[in-house]
Amino acid sequence: MSILAQHKYPSKYHVHTCHSPLLRTRVYCSTTTTTTTKPKPNLEQLVIEPQLNPSPNLVTSAPNRPIFNDPSLRSTWSHRAWVASGCTTVLISLAKATMGAAESHMWLEPILAGLVGYILADLGSGVYHWGIDNYGSASTPIFGSQIDAFQGHHKWPWTITRRQFANNLHSLARAVTFTVLPLDLASNDPMFHGFVGVCSGCIMFSQQFHAWAHTTKSRLPPLVAELQDVGLLVSRSQHAAHHRSPYNNNYCIVSGVWNEFLDKQMVFEALEMILFFKLGVRPRSWSEPSSEWTEEAETPSQIIGH
Ligand SMILES: [Zn+2]
């Protein structure tokens, strides 16, 4: 969704229009300053006039509202095929790491490489999530459907817990297939595959970890709740902060280990400033608070599905 500044008002007033099939919002900014936990450049009080349009990606009972048992949340055979191919390429990589380590009797390096892969997968998930949350639109090449899906996720976070497994993972599984398959064919190095296998596996399953972060503890498998509590998987409380104002933190969704550092050091804010001054592109999070970030309450028909 692109947010365009139209300079037909005096310099202290701007109109931003979101051109999205999901939501068309006109945001009028005045000069009155609001206080947020993280001040951002030119953050101004916003008056929002939402004009809702139906999303092309969601079958709805009313405009914009996914319903319980929504067909768009179900897995198709093509989703399952992509998840199977993604898992196969990751398992080949892990098998090469294990067999290479067993043959050479050198286990430490592949294990350490796997640990680095796990830690960097969390960073990668944060950078990717920040990018698609803040830039581009449904019509962006390659990433358009992911951008549209993540914008829908901010509007209706609860849908991720209703999304079937392969439906939730297939986009990342496809990317993993295309990236890891050539690496499987090109190398037999156990250390390299220790890194690639763990990192790509964590990235592919990051959407499952994300779904678990939206699931109430009583509905989680006990082991998953345990892994969240010890910080090996992104916690529910940490990710809940991502869905609260000012909507510009806690982007990492594997272990969440990078979130505190990235947010305290304002790494994404620095990248946003660089992109703004180099390219003139404003991230969506600067237009917060906006109805496109705000969660919609579930309707009675959706609650029935719990
Ligand atoms: Zn997000």
Ligand SMILES: [Zn+2]
């Ligand atoms: Zn979420």
